[in-house]
Amino acid sequence: MNRGRRAEAIFRGEDDYTRFINLLKETAELWNLRIASYCLMENHYHLLVQTPDANISRCMRHINGIYTQRFNRHHNCDGQLFRGRYKSIMVDADSYLLQLVRYIHRNPVRAGLTDRLDRYAWSSHKGYVSTAKKWDWLHKEFVLAMFTATKAERLKSYRQFVSMEDSKEITNVFQKKRWPSVLGAEDFVNSIRERFFLQKADDEVPQSKELAPDPGKIKTAVCQTYRITERDLLVSRRGVFNEPRNVAIYLMRRVRGDSLRDIAEQFQITKYSSVSSTIERMKVLLSKDRKLRVRVEKLISDLSKSQEQI
16 A cells, blocks of 8 residues: 555546556566466555565555656656555465455545446456456456356355445455454464564565564564573673673674664664674674584574464
8 A cells, every 4th residue: 555645546537547547557467476366546546466476565666666757747847755664564365365355445435436336447346247358357256266166156255245335354454554464364374483583674565674573572582592691691891702792792683674773772872883883793703613603593593483373
């Protein structure tokens, strides 16, 4: 999802809506993006997509960037169109795919723009109820097949499903200012934690930092490993190597991807450059000291296992 900066309109007329939909088709063809559903509103859009090539960041950069260029050229303006980076949630298809299709298609009804989905032109709902070949670009058959194995019954089942109110669970998710990184069954969420929390900067999981252990858990793990108290992590003396402190600082950066400023606050360090120097020094030491490397990797492994159990 993305919206216009300061809630301004990103679609001013039919030409803009059509231009964006054509861009979706173009992106689907260029980057193998499977677009399962979409809904375009005056100041924001929702997309439900699948990326077999794990390239969501590249696809969204194309969509937002190219649309901004075409919008500005058409309306004779310049500058930023969208509020910022798109927001996204990784979704467990088995648990939530159908509910999300319904939520996206019912956007105009919830907003009071129409009382019937069929009357809203700028969503993929019309593609779901149509057999015309012009909708073949839409990745809908996979979704419709989830309703029933009988092809003749799928359209009826779909219509019945989207005529129902959205589930409270889904509505609550999207009403929050802060979206979850992952939406799905417990096993699915845990598997994503295991695979991605160490890749906190991965563009495919924009909010994946939330999957990482919190700073307190990292400090506790370091203290247990070195058999010290958390207060010892704050001790800094010129010329004295405080290995537990330096390891904790390094892990904050590597495991969580925290900013130098955030790490400095955690360890009561006044200069961000000191944090950067500590991290770089640790990288050099880890490349040379096998025993230190083993200790640090053991800590990372333990933290990873603890996240799987959340």
